Amino acid sequence: MMTNKIFNRLMIVGFSVIIFGFSALTLFSKHGELSFYENRYLAKPVSLTWDSYLSGEFVSGNEDAFSDNIFMRDNMLKLYTVVNRSCLGKNEVNKVVFGEDILLPYYSSNYYDEAAVNSDISTMTDSLTKLNSLVNEQGGRFVFAAVPAQFSLYRDKFPKYSCTFAPKLDYERSSFINGTLKAAGVPVIDLKTVFEARADRDKLYYKTDHHYNCNGAFVAYQSILQNLNEQTGYDLKILTEDDLEYKTFPNRFLGSSARKIYDIYDNDDRLEICYPKKQIPFKRYDNGEEVEATVFSLPNEGDYADYEAFMGGDKAETLIDTNRPELPTALIFGDSYTNAVESLLYYSFDKTYSIDLRYYREMSLADYIKEKKPDVVIYVRDDTIYLSSENNGCFFEIPQ
Amino acid sequence: VPKRFRGARNMVLLIFSLIFYASNEPKNILIMLASIMLNYVFGLLVERTSRKKLVVFLSVVLNLSILIYFKYTNFLCDNISAITGIDINIQKIIMPVGISFFTFQAMSYVFDIYFGSTKAQKNPLNVILYISLFPQLVAGPIVRYETIAEEISSRDENERDIADGIAGFIIGFAKKIIIANEMGVIADLAFGEPKLDMLYAWVGIVAYTFQIYFDFSAYSDMAIGLGKIFGFHFPQNFNYPYIAQSITDFWRRWHISLSVWFRDYVYIPLGGNRCSRLKHLRNIMTVWLLTGIWHGASWNFVVWGLYYGIILIIEKNFLMGILNKAPRILRHIYTMLIVLVGFVFFRADNLTAAWEYLKVMFGGGVIYSADSNAMHLLTNNSAMLIIALIGSMPIIRLFDGVKYRQALRFGYCMFIFLVSIMYLTSSTFNPFIYFRF
Numbered sequence: 001m002m003t004n005k006i007f008n009r010l011m012i013v014g015f016s017v018i019i020f021g022f023s024a025l026t027l028f029s030k031h032g033e034l035s036f037y038e039n040r041y042l043a044k045p046v047s048l049t050w051d052s053y054l055s056g057e058f059v060s061g062n063e064d065a066f067s068d069n070i071f072m073r074d075n076m077l078k079l080y081t082v083v084n085r086s087c088l089g090k091n092e093v094n095k096v097v098f099g100e101d102i103l104l105p106y107y108s109s110n111y112y113d114e115a116a117v118n119s120d121i122s123t124m125t126d127s128l129t130k131l132n133s134l135v136n137e138q139g140g141r142f143v144f145a146a147v148p149a150q151f152s153l154y155r156d157k158f159p160k161y162s163c164t165f166a167p168k169l170d171y172e173r174s175s176f177i178n179g180t181l182k183a184a185g186v187p188v189i190d191l192k193t194v195f196e197a198r199a200d201r202d203k204l205y206y207k208t209d210h211h212y213n214c215n216g217a218f219v220a221y222q223s224i225l226q227n228l229n230e231q232t233g234y235d236l237k238i239l240t241e242d243d244l245e246y247k248t249f250p251n252r253f254l255g256s257s258a259r260k261i262y263d264i265y266d267n268d269d270r271l272e273i274c275y276p277k278k279q280i281p282f283k284r285y286d287n288g289e290e291v292e293a294t295v296f297s298l299p300n301e302g303d304y305a306d307y308e309a310f311m312g313g314d315k316a317e318t319l320i321d322t323n324r325p326e327l328p329t330a331l332i333f334g335d336s337y338t339n340a341v342e343s344l345l346y347y348s349f350d351k352t353y354s355i356d357l358r359y360y361r362e363m364s365l366a367d368y369i370k371e372k373k374p375d376v377v378i379y380v381r382d383d384t385i386y387l388s389s390e391n392n393g394c395f396f397e398i399p400q
Numbered sequence: 401v402p403k404r405f406r407g408a409r410n411m412v413l414l415i416f417s418l419i420f421y422a423s424n425e426p427k428n429i430l431i432m433l434a435s436i437m438l439n440y441v442f443g444l445l446v447e448r449t450s451r452k453k454l455v456v457f458l459s460v461v462l463n464l465s466i467l468i469y470f471k472y473t474n475f476l477c478d479n480i481s482a483i484t485g486i487d488i489n490i491q492k493i494i495m496p497v498g499i500s501f502f503t504f505q506a507m508s509y510v511f512d513i514y515f516g517s518t519k520a521q522k523n524p525l526n527v528i529l530y531i532s533l534f535p536q537l538v539a540g541p542i543v544r545y546e547t548i549a550e551e552i553s554s555r556d557e558n559e560r561d562i563a564d565g566i567a568g569f570i571i572g573f574a575k576k577i578i579i580a581n582e583m584g585v586i587a588d589l590a591f592g593e594p595k596l597d598m599l600y601a602w603v604g605i606v607a608y609t610f611q612i613y614f615d616f617s618a619y620s621d622m623a624i625g626l627g628k629i630f631g632f633h634f635p636q637n638f639n640y641p642y643i644a645q646s647i648t649d650f651w652r653r654w655h656i657s658l659s660v661w662f663r664d665y666v667y668i669p670l671g672g673n674r675c676s677r678l679k680h681l682r683n684i685m686t687v688w689l690l691t692g693i694w695h696g697a698s699w700n701f702v703v704w705g706l707y708y709g710i711i712l713i714i715e716k717n718f719l720m721g722i723l724n725k726a727p728r729i730l731r732h733i734y735t736m737l738i739v740l741v742g743f744v745f746f747r748a749d750n751l752t753a754a755w756e757y758l759k760v761m762f763g764g765g766v767i768y769s770a771d772s773n774a775m776h777l778l779t780n781n782s783a784m785l786i787i788a789l790i791g792s793m794p795i796i797r798l799f800d801g802v803k804y805r806q807a808l809r810f811g812y813c814m815f816i817f818l819v820s821i822m823y824l825t826s827s828t829f830n831p832f833i834y835f836r837f
Contacts, residue, residue: 003807007563007806007807007809008560008562008563008806009563011810012559012562012563014813015566015570015813015814018814018817018821054426064828067824067825067827067828073825076821076822079822080823080826087783088783088784089782090781090783091780092776160779161775161776161779162780164773164776
């Protein structure tokens with residue numbers, strides 16, 4: 001009886017300590033503005049006004065703010081990931097699949113509507129055909145480098161049953177890249193074929209990030225320049241491995257997939273960069289402002305390294321000017337797969353423009369081409385998104 | 401507030417209950433208060449007038465009018481438009497949260513006075529407290545007035561009840577956060593998939609069956625637990641329904657407070673089973689039609705209700721005799737099969753989707769596709785599915801006679817409470833989508 005009484009009291013005290021303790025520590029502890037692992041701003045408290053109360057924003061906003069700033073949130077999220085992986089034996093946590101010596105993103109959508117995909121293929125083929133014609137009319141040459149995402153190239157590394165997206169990507173690749181685009185005469189490089197043919201296929205991408213590493217980017221760079229030389233008759237300098245210096249950083253590499261699982265996965269991914277042994281002087285401008293003349297943003301000792309090392313991450317507009325007017329000018333656009341390629345590409349051109357239509361809102365891509373009149377236009381996009389007409393798939397108007 | 405100031409204690413509970421409702425439904429609190437006051441007046445009238453039946457009739461008409469207006473107007477207009485071709489263009493009516501629960505509680509207050517099982521409350525604040533009491537306001541259980549009438553004016557809040565209440569609340573919280581939400585992810589994927597195979601369909605409906613039980617019973621557990629903390633003893637709402645041996649047994653274990661409400665206020669007043677065979681059938685079908693409609697404004701719920709009505713009629717008339725002779729495992733398989741099929745209607749977006757889903761479940765499509773997500777979901781969530789299976793059985797009762805039961809309960813509750821907070825926090829994990837590019 002006495003024991004029951006003690007445990008009843010313990011229950012009341014324990015519950016009160018947890019519920020009021022967490023609340024008090026959440027309310028009175030100092031909060032950051034950013035969630036490092038989620039790469040987003042944390043919700044902020046909403047002030048009480050008559051409007052915010054009546055609209056329900058006051059309550060829902062403060063609920064969001066409380067849960068976003070709950071005491072020891074990152075530790076709890078990390079523990080959740082460990083519990084799910086180690087205790088519950090899940091091979092997929094937070095949409096990341098634990099493959100054989102690799103982390104891969106998880107896609108739950110396994111079926112696809114063929115009619116809808118065909119419609120997207122038709123739309124994107126028309127857009128790229130028009131874009132190719134526009135570039136040609138302006139006196140330039142166009143090439144589309146279709147990049148496989150990491151999990152697309154390494155699909156054989158998924159655990160059994162977790163790779164369910166392959167039929168969709170294969171259908172899109174055969175019907176679009178090797179089908180309608182080639183039939184329409186749009187110059188396209190199927191980098192998946194290029195990568196798969198290489199003996200070092202497994203060394204072209206990170207194990208914990210969806211991007212290629214400097215080796216993959218170098219192969220992509222070579223393929224693009226070869227294609228342009230064949231198309232244009234230019235004799236663009238193509239760097240070879242012998243022309244390059246390699247440097248590996250000891251910092252822990254935080255890939256996009258590793259970040260989603262709070263970096264609990266032990267791996268030997270490292271940031272490696274390659275750059276020409278024979279350097280050339282250049283000026284760099286980001287969004288019109290001159291910035292430090294470098295194509296890398298390197299990590300400090302003890303900091304995490306990540307893919308943002310290439311070009312310092314995504315920028316709306318970058319210009320690298322090597323002041324060699326005898327060489328042609330280039331424009332490269334696309335998502336972040338362009339960044340690692342850009343770190344080598346500028347070497348072969350006078351001016352290299354780069355725009356990312358997710359952020360660039362000054363004018364449409366078509367108007368940009370008409371204004372800058374680049375000699376070559378390079379489009380880099382990965383196979384998970386190359387049928388999307390949004391952002392870097394929107395060529396003739398400013399993306400919404 | 402000291403125990404002797406019962407009125408002040410009730411006032412604190414009332415204020416916090418209203419703040420709780422108003423924080424989520426700032427505009428609709430007036431509708432709830434109007435509904436409560438209406439029933440308070442009806443309660444007094446029923447007790448004082450000689451024309452009791454008329455007053456009860458009026459209260460039913462008014463309560464149902466409010467419920468129908470907020471919950472079913474859009475559904476009715478859509479159907480009238482579909483049948484007649486006339487475009488009835490009305491604004492979407494936002495339903496006050498918990499309207500089905502507080503309307504039924506308010507109606508039970510008037511009915512209980514009419515049936516003489518309780519007396520009308522003179523103090524309107526006590527009626528408001530009974531109906532708006534925050535633990536059970538938005539998700540039940542439906543607490544009949546006579547159940548807690550006495551506890552409103554005199555109840556004993558003690559350490560044992562508070563500790564039991566906390567344990568109940570924590571268990572409910574964990575059921576919702578750890579199991580129901582995880583099962584919900586699987587169910588949503590399956591029911592959102594345009595092309596299913598048979599395995600995926602079964603994985604989806606099994607997950608949904610666990611989700612709905614662990615979700616709904618969790619809210620009841622939390623409500624009962626919170627009630628106990630404040631000295632109220634709400635009735636049990638779920639009693640391990642998935643161990644039922646027949647559908648009749650299932651409905652004695654599932655959403656008990658709703659079944660009891662319909663039994664006492666609809667089935668029995670209609671004559672129950674003490675009438676002709678035809679009337680008995682009518683009574684059963686009426687109750688189940690209403691049960692279905694109560695759950696939501698959709699044909700799916702109508703079909704779901706009638707489906708159970710028909711099965712219960714079949715069981716009562718001849719199947720129960722056969723079932724009683726069948727091995728326990730067969731009875732269980734039969735019951736769960738009926739329940740799983742029923743939940744397809746409950747979960748699917750519309751009747752066509754439900755029918756298509758059922759066709760795939762029973763072989764009307766591919767049995768297993770290599771592109772299917774089913775095996776991934778099954779292997780990835782196998783541990784959680786086993787936890788859900790164990791949690792839906794009365795395993796905890798094995799500990800009833802254990803010597804250090806209280807100590808075990810304390811440790812277990814604190815552990816699952818912390819795990820639940822961790823899971824709750826994980827639900828806020830929301831990486832920036834442009835990560836991918």
